[in-house]
Amino acid sequence: MGFPHDMLSGLRRDPRAKWVGVVLVAASLLALPFVLAMAGTAWVRITNLAVLYALLSLGLNIVVGFAGLLDLGYIAFYAVGAYTYALLASPHFDIHLPWWAILPIGAAVACTFGVLLGTPTLKLRGDYLAIVTLGFGEIIRIFLNNLSEPFNLTNGPKGIWSIDPIHVMGIDFGSTTRFAGLAFSGTIKYYYFLLVMLVVVIVVNLRLQDSRIGRAWEAIREDELAARSMGINTRNMKLLAFAMGASFGGIAGGMFSAIQGFISPESFILTESVMVLAMVVLGGMGNVWGVILGAVLLTFVPEVLRYTVAPVQKWLFGRSLIDAEVIRMLLFGLAMVVMMLVRPAGLLPSAVRKRELAVPHDER
Amino acid sequence: MSLLALEALEVAYGGIRAVKGIDLAVESGELVCLIGANGAGKTTTLRAVTGLVPAAGGRVLYDGADISRLRVHEIARRGLALVPEGRGVFPQLTIEENLAMGAYARSERSAVRADEERVYGLFPRLKERRRQTAGTLSGGEQQMLAMARALMSRPRLLALDEPSMGLAPIMVEKVFEVIRAIAAEGVTLLLVEQNARLALETSHRGYVLEGGLVTLQGEARALLGDPRVREAYLGE
Numbered sequence: 001m002g003f004p005h006d007m008l009s010g011l012r013r014d015p016r017a018k019w020v021g022v023v024l025v026a027a028s029l030l031a032l033p034f035v036l037a038m039a040g041t042a043w044v045r046i047t048n049l050a051v052l053y054a055l056l057s058l059g060l061n062i063v064v065g066f067a068g069l070l071d072l073g074y075i076a077f078y079a080v081g082a083y084t085y086a087l088l089a090s091p092h093f094d095i096h097l098p099w100w101a102i103l104p105i106g107a108a109v110a111c112t113f114g115v116l117l118g119t120p121t122l123k124l125r126g127d128y129l130a131i132v133t134l135g136f137g138e139i140i141r142i143f144l145n146n147l148s149e150p151f152n153l154t155n156g157p158k159g160i161w162s163i164d165p166i167h168v169m170g171i172d173f174g175s176t177t178r179f180a181g182l183a184f185s186g187t188i189k190y191y192y193f194l195l196v197m198l199v200v201v202i203v204v205n206l207r208l209q210d211s212r213i214g215r216a217w218e219a220i221r222e223d224e225l226a227a228r229s230m231g232i233n234t235r236n237m238k239l240l241a242f243a244m245g246a247s248f249g250g251i252a253g254g255m256f257s258a259i260q261g262f263i264s265p266e267s268f269i270l271t272e273s274v275m276v277l278a279m280v281v282l283g284g285m286g287n288v289w290g291v292i293l294g295a296v297l298l299t300f301v302p303e304v305l306r307y308t309v310a311p312v313q314k315w316l317f318g319r320s321l322i323d324a325e326v327i328r329m330l331l332f333g334l335a336m337v338v339m340m341l342v343r344p345a346g347l348l349p350s351a352v353r354k355r356e357l358a359v360p361h362d363e364r
Numbered sequence: 365m366s367l368l369a370l371e372a373l374e375v376a377y378g379g380i381r382a383v384k385g386i387d388l389a390v391e392s393g394e395l396v397c398l399i400g401a402n403g404a405g406k407t408t409t410l411r412a413v414t415g416l417v418p419a420a421g422g423r424v425l426y427d428g429a430d431i432s433r434l435r436v437h438e439i440a441r442r443g444l445a446l447v448p449e450g451r452g453v454f455p456q457l458t459i460e461e462n463l464a465m466g467a468y469a470r471s472e473r474s475a476v477r478a479d480e481e482r483v484y485g486l487f488p489r490l491k492e493r494r495r496q497t498a499g500t501l502s503g504g505e506q507q508m509l510a511m512a513r514a515l516m517s518r519p520r521l522l523a524l525d526e527p528s529m530g531l532a533p534i535m536v537e538k539v540f541e542v543i544r545a546i547a548a549e550g551v552t553l554l555l556v557e558q559n560a561r562l563a564l565e566t567s568h569r570g571y572v573l574e575g576g577l578v579t580l581q582g583e584a585r586a587l588l589g590d591p592r593v594r595e596a597y598l599g600e
Binding site for chain 2: 215228230352
C-alpha cells in the first residue's frame with residue numbers, strides 16, 4: 001500500500017528528480033505562449049496580465065504576508081511606477097529613456113512614496129493602517145487625475161499614450177520578430193521578459209523570507225512589543241517592508257506602461273488594490289507559491305467565465321437568462337466566499353499562517 | 365560602579381506620576397527584588413528601565429551610561445533583557461523559533477547553538493517540546509520559554525516582571541528554582557514580584573515600593589525579618 005507514497009518521497013529526496021522537475025516546468029513555461037496563441041492571442045495577453053499581477057502580488061506579499069501590515073492602497077505604487085515610465089518614455093515630454101534606466105528610476109520613485117507613506121503611519125496597526133493606506137491610494141489617483149493644471153504633468157483623465165515599447169539588444173518589443181521559423185509577436189516577447197522578472201522577484205522573495213529580515217518581520221507580525229525587546233528595530237523593519245513592497249510595485253507598473261502603451265488614472269482605482277490583496281489572501285499570505293497561484297487564478301477565472309457563461313446558459317436553458325457580466329461577478333464572489341470558508345489560510349498557506357488558524361488560541 | 369543605577373527616576377502616565385523619584389542600584393552578579401502592592405510602581409519602574417515607557421525625570425544609568433533616552437531595541441542590544449508581564453512569547457512560532465528570536469541581535473552562530481543547549485539544560489521540558497508552537501504551552505511553560513528566550517540574548521542584566529503571576533503553586537516553585545539557577549550562573553537579575561516572601565527568600569537584596577517611592581531597602585534577609593514588611597507584605 002505504501003509503495004506509491006514511498007516512491008514519491010524517494011523521488012523527492014533524489015536531487016536528480018528535482019532537476020528533471022525544474023527542467024520540465026521551465027520547458028512548459030517556455031512553450032506556453034505558442035500553445036496559448038493557437039487558442040488566440042488574447043490568451044497570451046491574459047497570461048501576461050497574470051504574470052504582471054503575480055509580480056504585484058509578490059510585492060504586496062512582502063508588506064501584508066511577511067510584515068503583517070494591511071495595505072489597501074498598494075495600487076498607488078503601481079501607478080507611480082507606471083507614470084514614471086510613461087513620462088520618461090513617451091512624446092508627452094518628448095523624453096525617451098531606455099527601459100533599463102527607467103525601471104530602476106520607477107522603483108526608486110515608488111520606494112520614495114512607500115517611505116513617505118510609511119513614516120507617518122508606522123504607529124498605526126490593523127484597521128487604522130488599512131484606512132490610511134486606502135486614503136493614500138485614492139490621493140495618488142486623484143492627483144494623477146488633476147495634475148494637468150497649472151503644469152501639465154500627467155495629462156489628467158486623458159492619460160498618456162504612445163509610450164515606448166521595450167527594446168532589448170535591438171529587438172523591438174512592439175512588433176513581431178521571426179526567429180528559427182517561429183513568429184515572436186510583441187506579446188510573446190513580453191511574456192518571456194515578464195517571466196524572467198518573475199523568476200528574479202521569486203528568488204528575492206524566497207531569500208528574504210529565510211533571512212534575518214524575514215525573521216524580524218515574522219516577529220513583528222506576531223508581537224511587535226516582544227520583537228522590540230529582542231533588539232529588533234521595528235520602525236526600520238516596517239519601513240523596509242513598505243519600501244521593498246513599493247519598489248516591486250513600481251517595477252510592475254513600469255512594465256504595465258510599456259506593455260499597454262497607454263495609461264490613465266482609471267487603471268489605478270481602489271478595486272485594483274482590493275483585487276491584488278484578494279490574490280495574496282486567496283493564494284496564501286506569506287507563501288510565495290500560493291500568492292502566484294492566487295494571481296494566476298484571479299486573472300484567469302474571470303476571463304474564462306467571460307467566454308463560458310453565455311454558451312453554458314444556452315446549453316442548459318436554451319437561451320441566455322442572466323447577463324454574462326452580472327453572473328461572472330456573482331460566481332466570482334461566490335467562489336471567494338466558498339474559498340474563505342473551506343481554506344481560510346489560502347490555497348497554499350504558509351507554514352506559520354496554517355498554524356495560526358489551526359491552533360486554538362489559549363485563553364490569554 | 366553599579367551595573368544598573370536609577371537616580372531620582374520619575375515616570376508619569378498622562379499627568380499622573382506613577383513613579384515619584386526612585387533611587388536604586390543593582391551590582392554585577394546580584395539578584396535584587398522589587399516588592400510592593402498593586403499600583404506601587406514596580407512594573408512601571410521596570411518598563412522605564414527597558415525603555416517601554418519614557419522617564420519623566422531622573423536618570424537610568426546602565427554600565428555607566430544614561431540609557432533613559434534610548435529606544436527599546438537599543439537597550440535590548442546592550443544586553444538588558446526583559447521578560448515582560450504576561451510573558452510575550454511568539455505564540456505561533458515553535459519553541460526553537462522563539463529561542464532563535466531571542467538570539468536575534470547576536471551573530472556568532474556556534475556560540476548561539478551552544479547557548480541553546482545550555483538553555484535546554486535549564487529547561488528540559490522545552491527541549492522535549494522544541495517543535496511545538498509556544499501558544500500550545502501551559503502558562504508556566506510559557507513563562508519558562510520567555511525566560512529561556514531572554515537568556516538566549518546572553519543578557520548582562522535580566523529583568524523579570526512578575527514571573528509567578530497566574531501560575532499554579534507548583535509551577536511558581538519551579539520558576540523560582542530556575543531563577544536561582546540562572547543567578548548561580550552569574551547572570552545579574554532584577555526581579556519584580558508580588559509574592560514578597562518568595563522573592564525575598566530568593567534575592568540578595570530587596571526594595572519595597574509604596575505609592576511610587578522606595579520606603580524600605582536592604583538585605584533580603586533583614587527585610588524578611590522587618591516587622592513592617594512582615595505585617596504589610598507577608599500577612600503576619
